[in-house]
Amino acid sequence: MRTLKFPYRFLAGLSLALSTTAVLAAPPAPFTATYEVSQGGQPMGQATITLKSLGNGEYEYSNQIQGTSGLAAALGANSSDVTRFRWNNNAPETESYTSKVMAFKVKHRSMQVNWNTKQVSVDEGKGPTTYAAQPGMVDRNTLSLAIGLALxxxxxxxxxxxxxxQQVEQQQFKVQGAEAVQVPAGNFQAERVSRTDADSHFDAWYVPKRFAVPVKLAQSEGGDLTLQLVHYSSP
Structure with a gap:
């Protein structure tokens, strides 16, 4: 029987350090996006991503996943990742992040960022780990959003x-070219973005003039996951 690897987050997350040729980014617009999620090529569940404005430059970014097929459905597997970030210097900065994953057992993760003291505290249930924050820092949950805003x-x-x-990682991403992509939401000419500083596989296809998040994402971390956009709406 295949072992389910249910990750802490599916759309991993991230803060902008724009290239010198980029123009200043406008604040993101609220939206709701739904995805089909598969693991190892087999249907596994559905993800719902929402971005809400809380006012005064504060936002909530939520990623809710429910297992609807195969072993994920049998186990009642689901996860919830919620980030609160501020829009600062034309980029998102994480203020708090919480993750809850339920499959064989319940796993929790929390991150708190104190921008006055510039300290990060991460707790996975065994006591907090602290380290220095960096300007423009985000968490894994908002990675795909920040890439889309950069594009x-x-x-x-x-x-x-x-x-x-335990630290801040300087993760590097690069546009590899334009590719035609077919997903449940339609056919798109997309920009493929890959991570270039790690061995783990990460590719995401974006249509940045239309969507803040990718139309398709494939990554090895978390269990050979693929997400394909089904529906995207913005008020």
Whole structure:
């Protein structure tokens, strides 16, 4: 029997460090996006991504996943990732991030960022780990959103400070070219973005003039996952 690897987050997340040729980014517009999720080529569930404005430059970015097929459905597997970030210096900066994954057992992760002291605290249930925050830092949950905002502003390559368990990683991404992509939401001419500083596989296809998040994402981290856009709406 195939072992289910249900990740902490599906759309991983991220903060902007725009290339020198990029123009200033406008604040993101609220939206709701739904995705089909598969693992190893087999249907597994559905993801719903929402971005809400809280006012005063504050936002909530939520990623809710429900297992609807195969072992994920049998186990009642689901996850919830919620980030609160601020729009600062034309880029998102994480203020808090919480993750809850339910499959064989319940797993929790939380991140708190104190921008006054510039300290990050991460707790996965075994006591907090602290380290220094960096300007423009985001968490894994908002990675795909920040990439989309960078592309919208004209970036073709970007280095993004991402807060993980014990440190800030300077993750590097680059546009590899334009490709035709077919997903449940339709056929698109998209920009394929790959991570270039790690061995783990990450590719995401964006239509930045239409959507803030990718129309398709494929990554090895978290269990050979693929997400395909089904529906996207913005008020």
């Amino acid at each position: 919208r502003s004209g970036s073709q390559s970007m280095t993004l400070p991402v807060g993980v368990r």
